[in-house]
Amino acid sequence: MGQGTEPRRGQAYDGELGEAVARAQQGDEAAFAVAYRFVQPGLLGYLRGLVGDDAEDVASDAWLEIARDLGRFRGDGAGFRGWTATIARHRALDHLRRQRVRPRSSALEQDVLDLPGPQSTHDQALEALSTEHALELVRGLPRDQAEAVLLRVVVGLDGPAAARVLGKRPGAVRTAAHRGLKRLARQLGAESVTDEGPRTLGEST
Numbered sequence: 001m002g003q004g005t006e007p008r009r010g011q012a013y014d015g016e017l018g019e020a021v022a023r024a025q026q027g028d029e030a031a032f033a034v035a036y037r038f039v040q041p042g043l044l045g046y047l048r049g050l051v052g053d054d055a056e057d058v059a060s061d062a063w064l065e066i067a068r069d070l071g072r073f074r075g076d077g078a079g080f081r082g083w084t085a086t087i088a089r090h091r092a093l094d095h096l097r098r099q100r101v102r103p104r105s106s107a108l109e110q111d112v113l114d115l116p117g118p119q120s121t122h123d124q125a126l127e128a129l130s131t132e133h134a135l136e137l138v139r140g141l142p143r144d145q146a147e148a149v150l151l152r153v154v155v156g157l158d159g160p161a162a163a164r165v166l167g168k169r170p171g172a173v174r175t176a177a178h179r180g181l182k183r184l185a186r187q188l189g190a191e192s193v194t195d196e197g198p199r200t201l202g203e204s205t
Helices: 011-025 029-072 077-099 109-113 120-128 132-139 143-154 159-166 170-191 198-203
Strands: none
Touching (some): 011 077, 077 159, 132 170, 143 159, 143 170
């Protein structure tokens, strides 16, 4: 009856979001504000992972474009999140080109992929992604992994929608997200052993 497992961030509200967008397209400014409140937290998290401290500025540019082109959008709440993520991504890439800065990738990949972790590490990584620190870690992932993780977890898009935003096949995005989360789980697990309570301390290798 009630909601059992927590849905991916954002997806729980897609029905309400779709209704708000439809009303906003008819000129209802209050409905546009509702749609903004649903979408902005995930969009800002995604942009922080791409452009760091400039995320607010890039988000503002993206929302100007979203408001301007709203009449052209066709789709439901989930579609709107994908559409806004695509616009935000283009604004972020323009910004990075202007800055001549690319998200740095680190060279940890091979030792992370070999490492089996406890089943909970994947979920821990998802939960911890709401923190500023975790977004910093995401920025250290290779670009394809960082974007896949941000779109799937922070924006809450499903695999096909994330693939459309990135212009890639769903399988490639799924693999990149899996690798990125596995790597984050290891980094976060190493740092947050104490968060689970003292009895887990003796289990670290």
